[in-house]
Amino acid sequence: AFEQRVFSGVQPTGNLHLGNYLGAIKRFAELQHDYPCLYCVVDLHAITQPPSVWGGPEGLAANTREVAAAYLAAGIDPKTQIIFNQSQVPQHAELAWLFNCVARMGWLNRMTQFKEKAGKDKENASVGLFAYPTLMAADILLYRATHVPVGDDQKQHLELTRDIAQKFNNDFAGSIARNGFEDAYFPLPEPLITGPATRVMSLRDGSKKMSKSDPSDYSRIVLTDDADTIAKKIRKAKTDPEPLPSEAEGLAGRAEAENLVGLFAAMSDRSRDDVLKEYGGSAFSVFKPALAELTVEKIAPIADEMRRLTADPGTVDAILSDGAEKAAVIAEKVMAEVGAIVGF
Ligand code: ADP
Ligand code: NA
Numbered sequence: 001a002f003e004q005r006v007f008s009g010v011q012p013t014g015n016l017h018l019g020n021y022l023g024a025i026k027r028f029a030e031l032q033h034d035y036p037c038l039y040c041v042v043d044l045h046a047i048t049q050p051p052s053v054w055g056g057p058e059g060l061a062a063n064t065r066e067v068a069a070a071y072l073a074a075g076i077d078p079k080t081q082i083i084f085n086q087s088q089v090p091q092h093a094e095l096a097w098l099f100n101c102v103a104r105m106g107w108l109n110r111m112t113q114f115k116e117k118a119g120k121d122k123e124n125a126s127v128g129l130f131a132y133p134t135l136m137a138a139d140i141l142l143y144r145a146t147h148v149p150v151g152d153d154q155k156q157h158l159e160l161t162r163d164i165a166q167k168f169n170n171d172f173a174g175s176i177a178r179n180g181f182e183d184a185y186f187p188l189p190e191p192l193i194t195g196p197a198t199r200v201m202s203l204r205d206g207s208k209k210m211s212k213s214d215p216s217d218y219s220r221i222v223l224t225d226d227a228d229t230i231a232k233k234i235r236k237a238k239t240d241p242e243p244l245p246s247e248a249e250g251l252a253g254r255a256e257a258e259n260l261v262g263l264f265a266a267m268s269d270r271s272r273d274d275v276l277k278e279y280g281g282s283a284f285s286v287f288k289p290a291l292a293e294l295t296v297e298k299i300a301p302i303a304d305e306m307r308r309l310t311a312d313p314g315t316v317d318a319i320l321s322d323g324a325e326k327a328a329v330i331a332e333k334v335m336a337e338v339g340a341i342v343g344f
Contacts, residue, residue: 002187006035007145009042009086009136012063013054016070017220018299019200019210022266023151027195029075031149038082038143038327041067041320044092044135048128049117053213065316066306070223072319073305084323086139091331095138095338096131102168103134107160113153137161141186142331149192152199153209158191165189175341185341197266203237206255221295224303231292234260239284246280247273260284264291267298 008028010020028039041064046054055063064085071083086092108114111133118125128135136157140148141164148158165186169176176185202208202219210220218233225233239256251258251272258272261279264287265272279287309316 002144002146004035004147005143005145006031006037006147006149006192007040007140007143007189008037008149009040009045009139010067010070011042011046011054012060012067013046013049013212014059014063014066015212015220016066016223017200017210017212018223018263018295019151019197019220020212021070021074021223021299021302022195022197022200022263024149025070025074026266027149027192028071031147031192032076032081035147036081037076038084038145039071039076040083040139040327041071041085042139044086045132048126048132061313062310064320065310065313068316068320069306069309070302072309072316073302078319078323082323082326083319084327085320088321088324089142089327089331091142091328091335092135092138094335095142096135098338098342099134099137099141099164099168100131102164102171103137103160107163108133110156111160112156133157133160134164137164140189141165142334143327144187144334145189146187147192148189152193155191155193158189162188172341175343179337179340181337181341185337195266196262196272200263201255201259203233203259206238206259221299223299223306225299226303227296227300230295230299231289234288234292234295237288243281243283244279244287245276247276249280251276257284260287260291264294267294 008024010016010024028037031037043060043064046060054060068083072078076083108130114125114130114132117129137160140161150158165188168186169184172185200210202210202214204216204219208214214220218236221230221233237256237260239260240254244257244261245251245254251261261272261275265275268275
């Protein structure tokens, strides 16, 4: 049996949005009460895209602090959990190389995120963007993490992580046993994709997920939006003309309603059905102001705390270096064991 441990990460690519918060960061904070957790700012992932996406050398540090500040503002306790920056622990890249040699080209060729992010010009995508999932597997398995809270979009990458762990365990089974480990060296980590907001959609287009890179500012609520901006974005959110369905009618075929009800549910810690009990039959002109008010109530304190923290970069940097030291203790031990298993 593996010791239970949580790992997850967010890329420092700016524009942190409500999907990142409800699908990931809010869950991170909740899980700290049940597991020891490592929460990483994954800058090595960010640089798989062009420098303009992550702010270039002048902007990366600020984007990194922004994600760390969001973790802290969401209530993750840096004294009891590990908050750190990926590039400060070089073993992530080292284990990723090993996993590049474990994973198969065919496995990576099936990854839909690469196809979406590379777009039509695949020849011009970075090799790093293609290998992104092997680095993600390394992030998780470097700490032999057993649980990974993520949004729905990361499900396929988690399956690949399990495949890599399994293949490593099989390929090196004899050596793993000779080195004194029972059965397997790596756990097969489980995704934790739960709650009413695992896939928050764009406010402008119910068929696209809310994303940092959408060209329309009205497609997403970013964590640092002020109250007026939040209200305006929700007021302008695309919806159909029907009132909200009753609990019995349900949300099937009502993509935009489903998205907004999911947001309301996630922010009020209720189920979608429970929200429909209250608002079923109401017009969007009634529901949207209630949603806006709730969003401001939940997001404004986080935004304020993020602003306070990012105005004090020294404190955030100190938390990140302290976290990197704690992460490195685990990472060094695991890489020493992995090295012995592989025969380095
Ligand atoms: P993005 O996908 O916005 O560029 P990241 O890749 O850094 O952000 O993802 C950070 C976390 O946020 C991941 O766990 C991801 O699954 C989650 N996430 C991203 N977008 C959404 C969304 N629209 N709804 C729910 N969760 C999301
Ligand atoms: Na993502």
